[in-house]
Amino acid sequence: MEIITTHISADFDCVAAMVATQKLYPDAHMAFSSSMEKSVQEYLHAFGNPFQFTRAKDVDLTKVTRLIVVDTQDAERIGVFKSLLNNKNVEVHVYDHHMDVDQPLRADQAVVRPRGSAATVLCEELAERGITLSALESTLVVLGIYQDTHSLMSSSTTPEDFYAVGRMVAQGADLNIVADFAETRLNQEQRDVMKELIVSLEVHNFNGVEIALAQATVDYYVGDLAVVVSRMMELENLKAVFGLVCLDHRVYVIGRSRTEEVNVGRVLSELGGGGHTNAASASTRDLTPIQAREKLIAVLNEKVEPLNRIQHVMHAPVVSVQNKNTIAEVENVMTRFNLNTLPVLANKKPVGLVTRQVVEKAIHHKLAKERVEDFMAHEFSVTTPDAYFKTIVPSIIEAKQKLVPVVHPKTGHLVGIVSRGDLLRLLHQDMGRYAAEPYAPLLDKNDLLVKNVKSLMKERLPKTMLTLLDNVSRLADETGLSVYVVGGFVRDLLLRIENLDLDIVVEGNGIQFARKLGKEYNGRVVGHEKFGTSVVLFPDGSKIDVATARMEYYQHPAALPTVEMSSIKSDLFRRDFTFNALAIKLNGKDAFTLIDYFNGQRDLKDGVVRVLHNLSFVEDPCRAFRAVRFEQRLGFHIGKQTESFLKRAVDKKLVDKLSGTRLYNELMHMLEEKTPIRCFQRMKELGLLQTIHPRLMKNLRNMQVLERIEEIFTLSNVIKLVENPDAGFMYFLGMLYGLKAADLNQVAHRLSLPAKIKKRVKEDIGNCESVLKTLRRKRKCEPSDIYNLFAGLSTEALLLVMAVSGDDRINKHVLMYFTQYNPSAALSLTGDDLIEMGIRPGPVFQTVFKALRDARINGQVHNRDDEVALVEKKFLNGRSR
Numbered sequence: 090m091e092i093i094t095t096h097i098s099a100d101f102d103c104v105a106a107m108v109a110t111q112k113l114y115p116d117a118h119m120a121f122s123s124s125m126e127k128s129v130q131e132y133l134h135a136f137g138n139p140f141q142f143t144r145a146k147d148v149d150l151t152k153v154t155r156l157i158v159v160d161t162q163d164a165e166r167i168g169v170f171k172s173l174l175n176n177k178n179v180e181v182h183v184y185d186h187h188m189d190v191d192q193p194l195r196a197d198q199a200v201v202r203p204r205g206s207a208a209t210v211l212c213e214e215l216a217e218r219g220i221t222l223s224a225l226e227s228t229l230v231v232l233g234i235y236q237d238t239h240s241l242m243s244s245s246t247t248p249e250d251f252y253a254v255g256r257m258v259a260q261g262a263d264l265n266i267v268a269d270f271a272e273t274r275l276n277q278e279q280r281d282v283m284k285e286l287i288v289s290l291e292v293h294n295f296n297g298v299e300i301a302l303a304q305a306t307v308d309y310y311v312g313d314l315a316v317v318v319s320r321m322m323e324l325e326n327l328k329a330v331f332g333l334v335c336l337d338h339r340v341y342v343i344g345r346s347r348t349e350e351v352n353v354g355r356v357l358s359e360l361g362g363g364g365h366t367n368a369a370s371a372s373t374r375d376l377t378p379i380q381a382r383e384k385l386i387a388v389l390n391e392k393v394e395p396l397n398r399i400q401h402v403m404h405a406p407v408v409s410v411q412n413k414n415t416i417a418e419v420e421n422v423m424t425r426f427n428l429n430t431l432p433v434l435a436n437k438k439p440v441g442l443v444t445r446q447v448v449e450k451a452i453h454h455k456l457a458k459e460r461v462e463d464f465m466a467h468e469f470s471v472t473t474p475d476a477y478f479k480t481i482v483p484s485i486i487e488a489k490q491k492l493v494p495v496v497h498p499k500t501g502h503l504v505g506i507v508s509r510g511d512l513l514r515l516l517h518q519d520m521g522r523y524a525a526e527p528y529a530p531l532l533d534k535n536d537l538l539v540k541n542v543k544s545l546m547k548e549r550l551p552k553t554m555l556t557l558l559d560n561v562s563r564l565a566d567e568t569g570l571s572v573y574v575v576g577g578f579v580r581d582l583l584l585r586i587e588n589l590d591l592d593i594v595v596e597g598n599g600i601q602f603a604r605k606l607g608k609e610y611n612g613r614v615v616g617h618e619k620f621g622t623s624v625v626l627f628p629d630g631s632k633i634d635v636a637t638a639r640m641e642y643y644q645h646p647a648a649l650p651t652v653e654m655s656s657i658k659s660d661l662f663r664r665d666f667t668f669n670a671l672a673i674k675l676n677g678k679d680a681f682t683l684i685d686y687f688n689g690q691r692d693l694k695d696g697v698v699r700v701l702h703n704l705s706f707v708e709d710p711c712r713a714f715r716a717v718r719f720e721q722r723l724g725f726h727i728g729k730q731t732e733s734f735l736k737r738a739v740d741k742k743l744v745d746k747l748s749g750t751r752l753y754n755e756l757m758h759m760l761e762e763k764t765p766i767r768c769f770q771r772m773k774e775l776g777l778l779q780t781i782h783p784r785l786m787k788n789l790r791n792m793q794v795l796e797r798i799e800e801i802f803t804l805s806n807v808i809k810l811v812e813n814p815d816a817g818f819m820y821f822l823g824m825l826y827g828l829k830a831a832d833l834n835q836v837a838h839r840l841s842l843p844a845k846i847k848k849r850v851k852e853d854i855g856n857c858e859s860v861l862k863t864l865r866r867k868r869k870c871e872p873s874d875i876y877n878l879f880a881g882l883s884t885e886a887l888l889l890v891m892a893v894s895g896d897d898r899i900n901k902h903v904l905m906y907f908t909q910y911n912p913s914a915a916l917s918l919t920g921d922d923l924i925e926m927g928i929r930p931g932p933v934f935q936t937v938f939k940a941l942r943d944a945r946i947n948g949q950v951h952n953r954d955d956e957v958a959l960v961e962k963k964f965l966n967g968r969s970r
Contacts, residue, residue, distance in 0.1 A: 090152045091117035094145075094170050096161035096363070098370070099125045100315075101132070101270075102206045105233030106159035108140055109211035110184060112220050114157055118143040122168030127313040132232070132270050139225055145169055155180045160207035162193035166363050186210050186237075187365045189355060205243060205250040208233035212253035224261030231262045235271045239319075243367050244349050275320060278311045283321050286332055290325065293386075295393040298350045301330040302385070304378060311336065315370060318343040329353070331389075333382055340381040342371045349477060351393055359388045399481070400474035401679070403495045403505035404656040405596070409434050412441065412462035416451045419443060419461050427702070430491040430508075433465045437502040439494040441465030473498045474505070485512050505656075542582065542673055543681035549582060554589060557633075558675060561593065564605060565676035571596040573638075573657055573672040573684065580668045583683075583693055584723070591633040594660055594672065599623065599637035606635065639663070658686055665712045666719065667692045667699045696725040706738035710747050713738060713777055714755040721767045735775060744780040749841025752781065756840070760817035760824075766795050769824065782836045786824060794823040797892040811884050811907055819885050822853055823892060853886040860890055864899050873943035875902045876910040910946050917953035918960070926960060937964055 093110050095103035099121050107119045120143045125133075133140070145168065156173050162185050164171050173179045174195050183196040186204040193199075202210050208230045215222070222230065231254055238246040241254070258264065275283065286303035293300055303321065311317075311334075318332040322345045329351035332343045342360055344353030346367050354369040360381070362371020373381060408426050410419050412435045423431060423445050433441040443465040451457070451464055470484040471494045484490045495505035547555060558574070565572035573594045581588035595602045600616040603623040607614040616623035621637030638660040661670040661684070672684040683690070692699050698720050700706070706713055713735045720727050727735065738744060744752075759768045769786065772778045778785045786792065798819055825833060833854070837847045860878060864870070870878075879887055879902075891903045918941065920934060928937065940963060944950045950959055 090149070091155040091157065092143075092148060092153050092170065093117045093119045093157045093159065094122050094167055095159050096163065096166035097123035097168055099123075099129060100233075100368075101126075101129055101229070101236040102208050102233035103160045104129055104133075104140075105230045106184060106207040106211050108226055108229055109208060109215060109222070110157055110159050112215055112222070113211075113218070114155075117155070117157060118148070120145050120148050120170075122166070122170055126315070128270060128316060132229075136225060153179055155182065157182045157184070158194065158196075159184045159211070161185060161363075162187060162190045162196075162199075162201070163363050164192075164194040167194075184210055184214070187354070189352060189366065202249075203247065205241070205246040206234045206237035208237075209247070209250045209253040212256060213249065216256060222257070222260055224263065227257040227260040227262035228266050231257045231264070231267050232270055235267060237365075237367065239347060239367070240271060243347050245367050275317065278307075278309065279313065279317045282307055282311055282314065282334065283317045286317070286321055286334075287325065290321075292327075293389075295389045298348075298393050299328065300351060300389060300393065301325070301327045302333070302382070303330065304333045304335075304382065306335040306378065314341055315343050315345075315368070319345050319368075322347070331356075331385060333378060333385070335378045339372050339374050340376055340378050342373075342381060342385060344369045356385075356388055356392050359392070360384065397478035398474070399472050399476045399478055399495055399505075399507060402478055402511050403474065403507050404658050405495075405505035406656070407432060407494075407503055407506050409439075409503060410443070410461060411435070412460065412465070414461050415458050416448055416461055416464065417457040420445075420448045420452060420457070423448065427704075432492070432494045432503060432506060433461055434503060435462075437500075439469075439471060439496065439503050441467050442469050442490070442492065442494075444491065469494070471496050472507070478507070481507060482512065485509050541682050545582060546673075546681065549585065549587075550589075554591075557591075560609065561606065562676040562680055564609065565595075565602070568597075568602065568605065570602060571657065571677060572602070572675045574675060575661065575672040576664070576669050579671040579673055579683070580689070580693065582673075583671070583690065593633055593635045593675075594638050594657060595635065596638045596657055599635050603635035636660075657684065661686060662701060664701065665705065665709070665715055667701060668719075670701060692728075696723070697728045698723075698725050698731060699728040700731050700734060703734060706734050707743055710738050710744040711751055711755050713744060713775070714752075714759060714772070717768055717771045717775065717777065718755075718759045718762060721764055721771060722762055732775075739776045739780060742780075744777065749839055753840040753842065756781070757817050757821070760820040765817075765820045766792075766799055769795060769820075781839055782828075782832060784828065784832055785836065788827055791824065791827060793895075794826055794889075794892045795820060797895075798823050798888070801888055801891055811888070814884050814888060818849075819888055822850065822857075822885060822889050825850065826854060826857070826889065826893060849883075853883055853889060856882045856886045857889045857893060860886075861894055861899070864894075864902065865896075870902065871943075871947055872905070872910050873946045875906055876914060876942070876946050877939075879903070879906045880911075880914075913945055914942050916941050916945065916956065918956050923960070926957070926965065928960075928964060933964070940964075 091114055093107050093114065095107055099107075104125065111117055111119060119140065122145060148169075150169070150173060153173055156170060156179055158167060158170075158181065161167065162183055164174055174181060180198075181194065181196045183194070183199040183201065184207060185199075185201045186207050186209065188201065188203050200210060200214065202213070204210050212230060234250055234254055235241065237243075238250055241250060254262075282305050285305035289305065290301055290303045293302060301322075303318075314332070314334050314336075318330060321327075321332065322330045328348045329346040330344070331353070334341045334343070342357060342362065344357050344364070346353045349366070352366045354364040354366055357364060357369040357371040360371040361373060362369060364370055376384065408422065408428060409432045410422055412433050414433075419431065423429065429445045431443055432439045433443055441462065443461055447464055448461075451459065456464075469490055470481070470488065472481050474495055475498070481493045484493055492506045492508045494503055495507060496502060497504050546558070550558075561572060573596075574591055575594045576592045578588050578591055593599075599621050600614075600618065600623045603614050603616065603625050606612070607625045610625070610627050612628060613626040614623055615626065621639055623635050624632055625635060626632045638657050657672060661672060664670045667687045667689040669689070670687045671689045674680060674682050674684060687701055698716050700712065700716075716727050716731065716735060719725065759765060759772075762768055769778070769792070773786055802814070802816060802819075825836060828836065833851070837850070842850070860882065863878060867874075882890075887903055887906070891900045894900060916938065920930070923934060923937060924930060928934070937960060941950070941956055941959060944959055945956075950956050
């Protein structure tokens, strides 16, 4: 005996699939595993029960030799027929359209295709064999397809579903009958339930996906609750809804979905129910309505994830080549941008793909001058921005296509690409969710899952900045651009370090966006077209940097980069270290999520400074100094491989190729750190100081001078020794002190010091040496002597005297100058006062004022009257006015 069956609570799709299957198995008996939906019963009754069904209780299971199961692969959903699956003498055939079944039942033959309904799968089987259906049967099949695809409007609908409906209409399907039964009218009891569901309707956000929940309690029996929930979804225009109805001491949970992001079958399987992607149900006696709702919410939080669309992960704009380019030209582009696969275009449309392996082999065979179109791959898949990301998985994994071009759906023009690396990254995240021991530690899901950092930003940032970021987000949405905050701001946010310097990157024209932002705030915008960067200056004095997302390449080591517009991923790839290549997206459906392509979060957690690629120091040797700066500032360590790359750049003298201006700027940034001494020690270890001058910091004394400078600044902070000393310049002087004049000139030339800075360095070091020489020779000094010796020196030169001397007597002189002598040198008398006293203007004024100042500093005069008396005595021969 052959039996055709389906899942419990059979709907139109089940019945249509069973009737169609009987055309393939003419001798088989159709038997339901349990009851049918009420609408199906009404349909069959309206037409005089035209199909012959056998009751399950009338089937002698011991005589069944073949079991044909349609519209399900779940053994738990076929009732009494489940026992046949364990019988090796029973052949099992399956026809289904569910592609996401975790544990499909045992099948000797299975026809499972991604279609909107099981009826479509059977239609295709019949068409292949040339089997036709009657008008009544065709009408039933269309009903089955319509029910499971929500009248061909569900996201699960496929082109094949449309084709199947077309074939059935051609075979006589009556769409008027379909309309009558597909749009079942609700009776009064069902309308009452729907009203209660709508009143309780709440829309929740589960991991970025909006899902509606509704509840109702019924004291009397109501049939076809699934129809009620479906109708509510249509009336309220919901994408996904779960209705919980308490009826007869049971809680029924009915799920309906019109989006691939919510698989209601998978969700309700966790509650002991089942179904498929768009329609499913479950029921329980063990839970109260409140408990059932709480469990459902817990499952939704765990299971629901927004599906990535291509537009959310693709890179744009794309580096590409033309089909008429030569192999040599293609190789040049690949090397310039460090790429291994390129799309080949003709009239802006992708016509092929070419890999570095093919290009290198062609060059090896002396074919560098040939056109790339003769060697590119012509067979490849493309996708569109709105497609779901998972649709390209077969192309990348099965067809081994290294990248998938993204084309405009109407013009076919290339608008982006998705790479194998993008696929691996998303799959890696999925693995992190489900990995079991011992692999879970390798896939730390706390690092891998997409983080929304809005709450962290609210915790760490002032309200004014949050308001600014919200406005940037709104403006970005209005202009249709993707906007990100990047770099040090993101790094320090994750490290809980205060940093309010915003760097904004725009996928699009950053200068135009900056102008719109400036207009919104009545600010001023300064743009640099060459680099696509700008600064927005706000009326309150604050500012933010806005840049176009760009990629860059270097014509030669240590050169300034050449810039081209690109995507956020390419923009981040050009940065120095992984933890500086983090970004936060500010707008769109995934606003305020953390972007981490290069494991920057991991390196922050491990305290590692790591470059993004092996040629990082070759392309920009300035990064060697930055590596030291961040290592010491953050208390991290330079990664072993990164340190190896850094030392190689020093050994190959690549740092020597840096321009003096860039080297000086990096050096000053380092000297302005809170702990520059550790930076000096580390630079010395790595050989970086010697790239400035071979004799720089060779003497142990220099390090001692720097240590004393640090002590001085600590003292200055305690007693307010001086106001606003230039700390960076002080350490710069300490680094250079002791060099011979010729060496000092060489350093100034190597660093391309501006004339003003060069003069300042020479004067301060020269004055320091001169003062020390004088003080060591002259053991006894009056306070006025010290004042006159120090008065012409800069604050930094005097502090350098303290750092260099190592003599408590001399250091005391400097301290007394700052704390007593200099403050007491202010005089009460002015030039006008001297004229009034009878002294004629001239060189004598300088002599008078020096005498007064010396007397003030030495404690001989204390006020204006004392000053007047001294002038009368020394310069007016005791005459009073």
